[in-house]
Amino acid sequence: MTDTAMSGPASFADAGRTRDPGAAPLTTADGLPLKAALRRSQRRLRLQAVLLVLPLLLFIFVTFAIPIAMMMSRSVQNPEVSEFLPETAAVIDDWDGEGLPGEEVYAAMARDLATGQENNTVGRVTARINREIPGARGFMLGTAREAATLQPPYKEAMLAANKGWGNERYWRLLKRETRSITPAYYLLALDYEYDSNGAIVKRPENYQVYQPLFLRTAWMSLVITGLTILLGYPVAYLLASLPLRTSNLLMILVLLPFWTSLLVRTSAWIVLLQQQGVINDLLVFSGLLGDGSRLRMIYNQTGTIVAMTHVLLPFMILPLYSVMKTISPSYMRAARSLGASNFRAFVTVYLPMTIPGIAAGTLLVFILAVGYYITPALVGGDSGIFISNLIAENMRGTGAQVRLAAALSTLLLVGVLLFYWLFNKIVGVDRLKFG
Amino acid sequence: MIASPNGHQNGNVGAGDASYVRFENVQKSYDGESLVVKDLNLDIPRGEFLTMLGPSGSGKTTCLMMLAGFEPATHGEIFLNGHPINNLPPHKRGIGMVFQNYALFPHMTVAENLAYPLKVRGMSKAEIETRVKRALDMVELPRMAGRRPAQLSGGQQQRVAVARAVVFEPDLVLMDEPLGALDKQLREQMQYEVKHIQERLGVTVVYVTHDQTEALTMSDRVAVFNDGRIQQLSSPQALYEAPTSSFVAKFIGENNVLSGRIASIEGDTCRVELDGGGTVGAVPIAVQGIGSRTSLSIRPERVVLDPGPDVPNGLDGVILELIYLGDHIRVRMDVAGNDEFIVKIPNGAEMRPLERGARVRLGWRTRDCRALDPVG
Known part of the structure; x- marks a missing residue:
């Protein structure tokens, strides 16, 4: 459509040129170049189009693009050392990192501590460093209190005041952390860290939280996506083949999860799935299960998968339905008249024709699932939470935790974009049909 | 034996030739309250081009669907080559069919579309290739094998649909208003082409249309349907020259x-x-x-x-x-x-x-x- 619209005027121009090679470009009756006249006549239309979408563009820019950019910039920020120890930061760059730094670094530190004590900002930087070198907070605050009375040479005075000032690791850390941009939060988000020598190493096994959680989030989202396909496909087929009146009624049932309050829905799942709940009671009552071996189906992965499959099912059914609606029954009939059994006709003809719907549904459900927060938080327990739950938890914490949360969110965003890119490569997004 | 596309070669010719297709007291109702087809009796000899002609809602398409096996007959029996086929699923009837919207599989190329019935029948690759080529030559589209249906014009799609319906050499081909979507000039041209293909292959064709010109130019016999009944069954000439009811006289010409x-x-x-x-x-x-x-x-x-x-x-x-x-x-x-x-x-x-x-x-x-x- 666009192709022909674009090539139309161009080919006319070409035709004009071939008819009279070397002649001037076509002009309107009053001698204006045709292209200029065309542009002028369409300028107003283009302006109108831009004006129409301008409010939305502004809205998206303010409420979407800017916050995301801010979040991403926050994930690499490392302001403490450079902001609250400015003089030290300025001179420590010249230190080669071997042994202890020289007098001028100690002197700068003494001045910074005095200023920090005066402005009450010393606590922030000590907290930041204490996380990496436990105990640093103590001697820094101690020296800060006496900073005003310290006499040169500062190096000796400070070493005398506390032997923590002789810790080489401490100074190397400081040198590293003067940079105002750091990948530390990304490393942490992937369960890596700087060791005492500043090399990037894997965190100890029992501290590895985020990487397994990322993997679990992706894995469970895939399971949920698969389940929505399995459950949604027959429903969508039924919807598409029923007469409109009946299918409208069924469609309302499909959309019901959207219209039910989240809490009502969740408490329904709890009533149904808990160990003293309806399903367990029925299983015990029917003798399939001993009273002692009631199943745990909520506050774990099962709970998350069941509840999220239910919530996300419409996002699979709707694109599938809209694709199936357009597939005339004559295709299946044609396949059958050509000799294919029902099953073969379905696999070779119907299924391939619904792939745009499956793909669109998969994209929607998977991306929604990966970022899901509320349902895993309510029914996920410990083993069924997603990465977004940890992001939310970190969001409520200190400055460093917020930056970690920002790093985690950015990684999640990159993951989703990667998935989208991969998906586009394999399926082709222009083939999708969302509804 | 009916499933075999060449059923008549198996010797059961006696029952087949006079009434290769036979509708016997066939009735059809969709809602249990009204009959769409009322007591249909019809014999179609082998090799005949029979057209079911009638206004929409007259029951002609329903008859075709029952013959193809997509709709069960509510009452009565349909015979193919002497055998009752009421309980035979469509894919075992070995009947070629051309649909109103062609129903070419959009995700397959023209060649794959034509190969589909052959593949289903488990033919060898070489055999499939020669047959597909022959079929494409027959409809004069030898260079379109690699195209998708969407890249073809309406007339070309129509030819591919016809080729696909006959590529596995069925004895009976059903056509459900196959030319309805074409413009007038192309439709007239295709009428002759379809007729020629039918004559060359010697297949029996049951053709459904509401276009009387189509019915008159192509058919050996025309069954005029109205209100679930055949009003007149005769040659095009007799239909025009000697209508037996006011409905037929008014409907034809x-x-x-x-x-x-x-x-x-x-x-x-x-x-x-x-x-x-x-x-x-x-x-x-x-x-x-x-x-x-x-x-x-x-x-x-x-x-x-x-x-x-x-x-x-x-x-x-x-x-x-x-x-x-x-x-x-x-x-x-x-x-x-x-x-x-x-x-x-x-x-x-x-x-x-x-x-x-x-x-x-x-x-x-x-x-x-x-x-x-x-x-x-």
Whole structure:
């Protein structure tokens, strides 16, 4: 459509040129170049189009693009050392990192501590460093209190005041952390860290939280996506083949999860799935299960998968339905008249024709699932939470935790974009049909 | 044996040739309250091109769907080559079918579409290749094998659909208004092509359409459907020349209707008193007897203006409208109370000038006027 619209005027121009090679470009009756006249006549239309979408563009820019950019910039920020120890930061760059730094670094530190004590900002930087070198907070605050009375040479005075000032690791850390941009939060988000020598190493096994959680989030989202396909496909087929009146009624049932309050829905799942709940009671009552071996189906992965499959099912059914609606029954009939059994006709003809719907549904459900927060938080327990739950938890914490949360969110965003890119490569997004 | 595309070679010819396809007391209802097909009995001999013609809702497509196996018959039995097929699923009937919207699989190329029925039958790759090539040559699209259906024009898609329906050499091919989506010129061309393919392959074709021209030009026999019944089953010529009911006379071609009452019957002619005055002779076809009401049917091209003494039926008419159509002139007249009376006058050398409002004498031969069941 666009192709022909674009090539139309161009080919006319070409035709004009071939008819009279070397002649001037076509002009309107009053001698204006045709292209200029065309542009002028369409300028107003283009302006109108831009004006129409301008409010939305502004809205998206303010409420979407800017916050995301801010979040991403926050994930690499490392302001403490450079902001609250400015003089030290300025001179420590010249230190080669071997042994202890020289007098001028100690002197700068003494001045910074005095200023920090005066402005009450010393606590922030000590907290930041204490996380990496436990105990640093103590001697820094101690020296800060006496900073005003310290006499040169500062190096000796400070070493005398506390032997923590002789810790080489401490100074190397400081040198590293003067940079105002750091990948530390990304490393942490992937369960890596700087060791005492500043090399990037894997965190100890029992501290590895985020990487397994990322993997679990992706894995469970895939399971949920698969389940929505399995459950949604027959429903969508039924919807598409029923007469409109009946299918409208069924469609309302499909959309019901959207219209039910989240809490009502969740408490329904709890009533149904808990160990003293309806399903367990029925299983015990029917003798399939001993009273002692009631199943745990909520506050774990099962709970998350069941509840999220239910919530996300419409996002699979709707694109599938809209694709199936357009597939005339004559295709299946044609396949059958050509000799294919029902099953073969379905696999070779119907299924391939619904792939745009499956793909669109998969994209929607998977991306929604990966970022899901509320349902895993309510029914996920410990083993069924997603990465977004940890992001939310970190969001409520200190400055460093917020930056970690920002790093985690950015990684999640990159993951989703990667998935989208991969998906586009394999399926082709222009083939999708969302509804 | 029915599943085999070449069932007739297996020796069961006796049952097959006179009535290769047989509908026996077939009835069909979708809702349990009304019958869409009312007591259908039909025999189709091998090699015949039979058209089911009728207005929409007349039951013709339902009959086709029952024959293909997509709709079960509510009552009665359908036979194919002498065997009942009511309980045979569509894919085992070995019937080729061309659908209204072609139903070419959009995710396959033309060659893959044609190969589909062959692959399903487990043919070897080489065999499939030669057959697909032959089929493409037959419909004159040898270079389109690699294209997708969406890249073809309507006429090309139509040909591929026909090729796919015959590529596995079925003995019976069903066509459900296959030319309905084409423009007029292409439709006429395709009519001949489909007919030629049918003649060359010798297959039996059951063709459904609501277009009477299509039915007349292609068919060996035409079954005119209305209201769930076959109104008339005969050759195109008989259908046009000798309709047996007012519905068929009106549905096939142009037709002038004059209402009246039977005054007398003598042998194979009768006299009819027209409501608008005058008495004319006619051939009694579907009349109840003397005194009963009837509708006369006269084809516009059988009416003569200024009839000579040898034409026994004369009436006076007033010319209301003249339409010049090149090879002939259509004259709309008021004749015996019917102001939609059409006369076609060939544009011959001896034609005399006509004027609107002029009063002319017109007439027809008795055998061209058929007394049928009364309308309205």
